Amino acid sequence: MLLAGVFAFNRINKRYMQNSRNKIGRWQGAGLLTTTLLGTSVFILPQMTISTAGHWAILSWILLTLAILPVAMVFAKLSSLYPHAGGPAYFVEKAFGKSAGRTIGLLFLFVVPIGAPAAIIMTYWFIDTLFGLSPQWALPVQLSIIGLLFLLNYRGIQFSATLQLVLTLLITLVVIAMLIGQSAFAETQVSLPQKNVFVLDPVLAAMGLAFWSFLGIEAISHLADDFQSPQRDLVPAIMTGTLLVGAIYLGCTYLLMDAPASDSLSMVSAFDFIFSGHGAYVIGALGVAGGLATVNVYTASLSRLLWSLSNDNVLPSFFRTVNRHAVPQRALQCVLIVMTITLVVTHYGAHDLEDLIGWVNGVFVLIYLASMLAAVRLLSPGYRPLVLFGCLFCATIAVGLGSKMIYALGLFAVFAPLLWYQQRHILPRLNRNA
Numbered sequence: 001m002l003l004a005g006v007f008a009f010n011r012i013n014k015r016y017m018q019n020s021r022n023k024i025g026r027w028q029g030a031g032l033l034t035t036t037l038l039g040t041s042v043f044i045l046p047q048m049t050i051s052t053a054g055h056w057a058i059l060s061w062i063l064l065t066l067a068i069l070p071v072a073m074v075f076a077k078l079s080s081l082y083p084h085a086g087g088p089a090y091f092v093e094k095a096f097g098k099s100a101g102r103t104i105g106l107l108f109l110f111v112v113p114i115g116a117p118a119a120i121i122m123t124y125w126f127i128d129t130l131f132g133l134s135p136q137w138a139l140p141v142q143l144s145i146i147g148l149l150f151l152l153n154y155r156g157i158q159f160s161a162t163l164q165l166v167l168t169l170l171i172t173l174v175v176i177a178m179l180i181g182q183s184a185f186a187e188t189q190v191s192l193p194q195k196n197v198f199v200l201d202p203v204l205a206a207m208g209l210a211f212w213s214f215l216g217i218e219a220i221s222h223l224a225d226d227f228q229s230p231q232r233d234l235v236p237a238i239m240t241g242t243l244l245v246g247a248i249y250l251g252c253t254y255l256l257m258d259a260p261a262s263d264s265l266s267m268v269s270a271f272d273f274i275f276s277g278h279g280a281y282v283i284g285a286l287g288v289a290g291g292l293a294t295v296n297v298y299t300a301s302l303s304r305l306l307w308s309l310s311n312d313n314v315l316p317s318f319f320r321t322v323n324r325h326a327v328p329q330r331a332l333q334c335v336l337i338v339m340t341i342t343l344v345v346t347h348y349g350a351h352d353l354e355d356l357i358g359w360v361n362g363v364f365v366l367i368y369l370a371s372m373l374a375a376v377r378l379l380s381p382g383y384r385p386l387v388l389f390g391c392l393f394c395a396t397i398a399v400g401l402g403s404k405m406i407y408a409l410g411l412f413a414v415f416a417p418l419l420w421y422q423q424r425h426i427l428p429r430l431n432r433n434a
Contacts, residue, residue, distance in 0.1 A: 023228040029220065029237030030244070034168040035293040037216045037245040042171060043267040043287050044122055045213050046253040048354065053206035056198060060206035061253050065246030067396070068214050069239075070389040071368060074375045075217050076238040077383065080231045083224030086308045087301070088371045091221075095374035099423040102314050103415045104370050108218075108305060110411055111363050115215075116295060116339040117346040118356040120145050123291025129265055130284035139347045146340050148292065149299050153332055154325065167289050172244065174286060175251045181274035182255060208400030209354065211361045213249055216297065217242065218367060299335055306331035314419075358404030365401065366408050369394040 024032065049057040075088075084090040086105060093101025120142050127133065127141055220238060224230045227237075256266050265287075271279030307328035310319035323329040372390040375383060398405055 024226055025228050026233035026237045026240075029227060029233055030240040031166075031168045032297060033216060033220050033238060033241030034244050035171075035290060035297075037214055037241065038168070038171055038248060038290050038293075041122065041213050041294075042248060042252060042290055043265060043283055044125070045210055046249060046256050047266045049206040049210050049253065050256055052209060053202040055257060056203050057206050058250070058253050058257060060203050060210055061246070061250050063203075064207045064210050064214070065243075065250065067389070067393040068217075068242060068246070070386040071372070071393055072217050072238050072242040073235070074372060074379070074383065074386055074390050075221055076235040077379055078371065078375055079221040079224045079238070080234040082378065083227075083230040083234075084221075084308075086305060087221035087224075088218050088367050088374075089305065090308075091374040091378060092370045095377040097423075098312075099416070099420045100370070102309070102312070102419045102423070103412065104367055105305060105309055105314070106415050106419070107363055107367055107408070107411055109302065109309075111360055112302060112335060112338050113342045114356050114407070115298070115360040117342050118353060118360065119291060119295050119298070120339070120343060121346070121353065123288060123295070125265065126284045126287030126291060129268060129280050130288065139344065142343050142347070143340060145292065145295070146336050146343070149296060149339075150332065150336055152292075152296050153300050153303065154323070154327060154329070167286070167293060168244070171286050171290065172248060174282060175248050175255075178255055178271060178274055179251050182270075204396065204400035205402075206400075208361060208397050208402075208404070209357060210249070211364070211397050211400075212357045213245065214242070215360065215364050216294070218364075218371065299332065299339075302335045303328050303332040306334060314422075355404065358401055359407040361397065362401050362405040362408035363411065365394050365398050365405065366412055 046057070046061075049060055053060050078091050079087075082091060082094060086093070086101070087108075089101045089105035089108065091101075092104045123145065124138055124142050128138075133141065217238060220234070220241075224234060227233045252267065255270050265283065268279035268283045271283055306315065306319050307322070309315045310317055310331070319328065319331040319334065321328070321330050369391060372387050372394065375387045375390075379387070
């Protein structure tokens with residue numbers, strides 16, 4: 001998809017691209033991906049999956065981690081062979097044509113109205129855990145996060161990528177310390193009885209919910225040109241990040257497996273039990289930092305996708321402008337404005353966080369499935385088994401999401417025919433009149 005124009009991109013970013021100090025390597029990339037995937041949900045989603053599947057939540061996480069590995073490898077190979085700001089949309093265009101690619105690009109853009117509020121609201125939970133704010137502070141603090149995102153992205157993502165590698169190490173160390181600490185108290189803990197028998201539907205539902213934790217693999221593909229060597233660094237960066245994230249989520253779920261059900265953050269209570277307090281400060285600080293990391297990377301990738309769509313004449317040329325740091329500033333501002341509007345609407349409306357997560361996951365199921373199908377044409381036959389497993393994974397998650405797939409299917413039903421008509425009739429007419 002997205003005829004952003006490699007030559008135009010290189011021309012605009014010439015000085016930026018030639019300076020290797022402004023580029024990221026495999027370990028920075030792994031840290032960038034890991035903190036993107038951990039983000040707001042590392043201390044929240046395990047608790048939510050346990051509420052859905054009970055003690056079988058651990059099985060949901062194991063199956064999800066194993067099933068996402070073929071998807072991650074396919075994305076890594078596609079990104080290393082076809083580095084482009086369009087990411088999955090570009091892969092689909094290369095395989096199936098412009099209309100299909102543009103449809104995927106717009107699907108990705110329309111995750112913003114529901115995904116950004118969910119991520120920022122989850123980040124606010126940790127801020128509230130840290131400071132115990134009254135309810136009227138919720139919207140002002142969430143809007144201040146928007147301002148911080150502009151500052152973080154104005155000069156590009158390289159500096160934040162280094163910081164996020166440090167954050168990844170801290171989160172990993174805290175989870176390991178909690179696992180070690182819990183094992184030391186194992187004899188004094190009272191386990192709850194495993195009263196729920198195995199039922200497939202809750203396990204699939206928990207997998208559908210937990211799928212949120214791996215949304216971000218495709219975001220790195222949008223940033224492939226920010227790597228020093230995409231062919232060398234992308235595969236180890238994506239695979240390392242994916243495996244580390246799976247292990248961390250499994251560890252967090254294990255920590256909370258026998259914790260009593262609670263409306264508050266169970267991870268804070270678990271930390272307090274193991275280390276005799278300070279859970280609100282440690283978990284709260286890491287949650288805030290992880291949440292900002294998630295929204296930061298998606299803001300960067302979405303603004304680049306919007307810029308790429310503009311270069312492809314799918315969206316107005318207004319968004320083609322880049323600043324002196326080679327950042328598509330107008331696209332960045334547009335993304336942040338949309339986030340602001342939807343945060344206000346979400347604040348004054350009545351939305352269930354689990355529903356928001358489910359609707360976002362449904363959109364990404366279609367994006368991932370389209371990327372897997374594109375890989376059939378773009379990768380060598382040796383990757384066909386991985387692609388097949390990736391397609392089966394997407395189908396399984398769709399079944400687990402159930403009615404929450406309606407938002408994604410509705411978007412696809414609207415965009416696919418409109419973009420096909422634009423490609424076949426409107427753009428040729430404009431080109432003839434130019």
